[in-house]
Amino acid sequence: MTMRGMDGSTAGAPLEGYNFAYLDEQTKRMIRRAILKAVAIPGHQVPFGGREMPLPYGWGTGGIQVTASVIGPDDVLKVIDQGSDDTTNAVNIRRFLARTTGVATTGRTAEATLIQTRHRIPERPLREDQILVYQVPIPEPLRFMEPREPETRRMHALADYGVMHVKLYEDIARCGRISTAYNYPVLVNGRYVMAPSPIPKFDNPKMDRMPALQLFGAGREKRIYAVPPHTEVKSLDFEDHPFEVQRWDACCALCGAGDSFLDEVVVDDRGGRMFVCSDSDHCRERRDAGHRGPEPEAVGQVQEI
């Protein structure tokens, strides 16, 4: 089921007066060149001439420019914000791209050919014919240890990555375990250390050898990087403190999933709370297939939140 025309967009007939997907063709070519270079050097940050978009920095301008450069009239677009298709950022970006391209949009991961995301990777495994575009606020994984940009570039060039482990060391020294929970640094193809954008580390294993192409766009810092299909992505760790993902004591209250990333939702002002799947499409898919959690009747209540 595609949501052609949802959000009041003029699907099928893009807005008059704008080029397809808002950006002019020369800009798209420039961004595609940067993307090709990024794909050729997995994990390496490629500068590009970022354009002003009709959206503030920090709202996904990098991701939108990448999406606008790779989208075609036959694509089916899905936009996720925090796992959901219905949050402000996702609705805005989906409507913007639907209006300027007229492509079909969908909430279903399985039906999408192009997925722009903020903060999550869908639970459903992605395929080779899909592209995942990430919105990246801070592309430089070394930034917090080394504030000087020329120095971080040199460190990347020389694969001088000792300081990344100093950061993890500090975590363990302070908290007894690696407490970094999102934007967890990864080593791509055995060469470049990369910031996976603020996805939870729960999603890091999904990046490893993913069949879909992964593209990352940072609008403010004007950087594009990529992980080609089937590329090794390894989360940094220590031998005696191996990488591990978050676990929950609960399962999803709606669909009963015990293996998905859960959001904790406060449901009243008396301390009531429940855990539900962060990936709303995954949760709906499971409920449609007959799975039920401990509080299946809470669907409407949670969705309104």
Place this chain on the structure above:
Amino acid sequence: MTNETEQPLLRAVGVSHWYGGTLGCRDVDLDLHAGEVLGIVGESGSGKSTLLACLSARLRPAAGRVLYRTRHQGTVDIYGLGEAERRLLMRTDWGIVHQNPRDGLRLAVSAGGNVGERLMAVGARHYGRIRETARAWLERVEIDAGRIDDRPDTFSGGMQQRLQIARNLVTQPRLVFMDEPTGGLDVSVQARLLDLLRGLVADLGLAAVVVTHDLAVTRLLAHRLLVMRRGEVVESGLTDQVLDDPQHPYTQLLVSSVLQP
């Protein structure tokens, strides 16, 4: 003695550097053998720090060469190496102790992380072992191992300087460059630091180049001495010889300027 050890560890040939039209240092030749401590003295602005930066691969000299005898590859021109090799050399075989510990430490990282950084940079990936090594080195430089998780900006000046030394020595370098290691410390702390340095240099068989304007420091630490003035070496020799029987008028002035309490 084998031919191997007769070769100097570090050799500078005609090292000169200018900052635009301003002279940094001119035509400096020196040899440093394994296990030897060389002091460089002179007043402020005499080119000591420029020379040290040239020797320690941080400032490419305008003219001249700096040769280093590596463990495995024979003698190399350090400015002829690729940057990756030079960095590896700087963090395995060499140590650099800065005058201001803030330049040599990561103040936002705990003491243990500071000591462990070099180990992690050369591939150590076992948290427990890194921490044990860091703890052992803190004790060795007389920092209470209980402070391993404290940040260095909570340390006193003397402790910061000792932490910097531990951070440099953890990979067991053969050569350490020190720029005013006792600068800004009060005399009793200076005395303990010098004592510590002397012990470490002797125990580990380190070679060191120590830049200082404090003649007492060189008397205690250095085997040989270079006296610099206006970017040039005006006198060199064994430390006691230079300090007790200075030949050059400038050295005589320098020696006679020291206050006697």
